[in-house]
Amino acid sequence: MAALKIRKGSSKHSAYDLRDPNAEVIETHTLAVVVDNEAGVLARVIGLFSGRGYNIESLTVAEIDQTGHRSRITVVTTGTPQVIEQIKAQLGRMVPVYEVHDLTVDGPSVERELALFKVAGAGDKRIEALRLAEIFRANVVDSTLGSFVFEITGTPEKIEAFAELMRPLGLQEVARTGVAALSRGSADPT
Template sequence: MIVAGETRSAYFLQEEETKVETHTLSVLVDNEPGVLARIVGLFSGRGYNIESLTVSEVEHEKHVSRITLVTTATPQVLEQIKNHIARLVPVHRVIDLTSIGDAIERELALIKVSGTGEHRVEALRLAQAFDAKTVDATLESFVFELSGMPADIDRFVKLMTSCGLVEVARTGLAALSRGKDGL
């Protein structure tokens, strides 16, 4: 906010424009060969990074898929990304779920932990605290299933490191806007 009589340098304005933000985009597309490759190619050709990507057909009769992707960019670059995606022929709609606010975001992870004794007991205790479901158990290991906010999954994985974390598989973000309207 600029106060009357206040002067600001152009350097300060440039700093605001280069602030990097993470956004979740939801893209409705025709489910046909090459669509995902074209969108991913758009990102790689311009040097943009995709941090999370999920794709699934959501309307079988109409052959329509939803692509949910997370990217980090400046506001100006983000607008370019959305405009480039929207211009692709098989794209029906592009929604920036972060900009409209209050989106519901969830991710699924499978976490394998190996250990015995106290490490095994601690892994089970932490899994219970995070409401993680045990989907496989042997005498030496567990595989936990955890669904939730990506930050919660990150915390769980970090805590499991001291309990004998072996490997992690994550689905990527699934997101919907709140309210009665759809994409």
């Protein structure tokens, strides 16, 4: 009788889930950090991540209050639940930080990302790229005889799915903005 060929660590959907139940689960969290809008603050926040070996998947920054001179940093990071709690605690102790919100834990949130894709191709590949762009609601923002530049907005998963479909059709370059996120609903019903 032949032995079963089961890969160690197969997915949780497998009938043969051989992953260690005591292993730490790596989670992805979206953090919104309100900080002073002054020179060096972003470097200090990033320094906290790099100095402790934490990974940043996505980072966006924009001023949200001109009169109060405040900016919002949206960071998508990964780690175990303990690491995520440590990141939030360390961010909260920094002097230029006013608020730290974990949008992944705080409740429903809306996440969007903007991306530009340059796709080169001719003939059937060109027609297929346009057809897929229409399905994904991507806009053509530039067109030449040999290529298109598509603009697409959506969740990071949607952006990644679009990229996977465009690769065999001649994907040449990708530029992504990073995740912008807000919690859903109103905090104050008045």
